[in-house]
Amino acid sequence: MVEIHPFKRLRAWTLLAARDQGQLISVTCDYCRVTHRYLATDLIELCGNVTLDKVLRRFRCEKCGKKNYLNMTLHVPHGSEFGELPVRRLREVRTTRIPVWSDDVLR
Structure with a gap:
């Protein structure tokens, strides 16, 4: 069987497909x-x-603040991993309001 490079598989796979398959x-x-x-x-x-x-x-x-060393894989949890595998959950999304000022003349 022909082996597909993992990056090419990530290019075709969406988050909805990963959710439907139960992948982490x-x-x-x-x-x-x-x-x-x-x-x-x-x-x-x-x-x-x-x-x-x-x-x-x-x-x-x-931890280090770098982007170049990140690697992503898909993980299908086994039955023995439920209840023990640490998973990060999204608690809230905070947005920051930053004012943008411009100098103008009083009229």
Whole structure:
């Protein structure tokens, strides 16, 4: 069987398809060796229904702050992992209001 490069598979797979298959999105920083797993429904709320290669562009490692060393894989949890596998959940989305000023003359 022909092996498909994992990045090409991420380009064709969307977050809705991952949610329907029950897959977790696992993001690993190869620089500081930290792995976090996310539910696809939380990422849909944050990014919309986009392909998985576009989701990876929005991430940055919280420990080292680098984007170049991130790697994404899909993880299908087994029955023994339920109740023990750590998963990051989206609690809330905060938006910041930043004022933009311009100098003008009083009229």
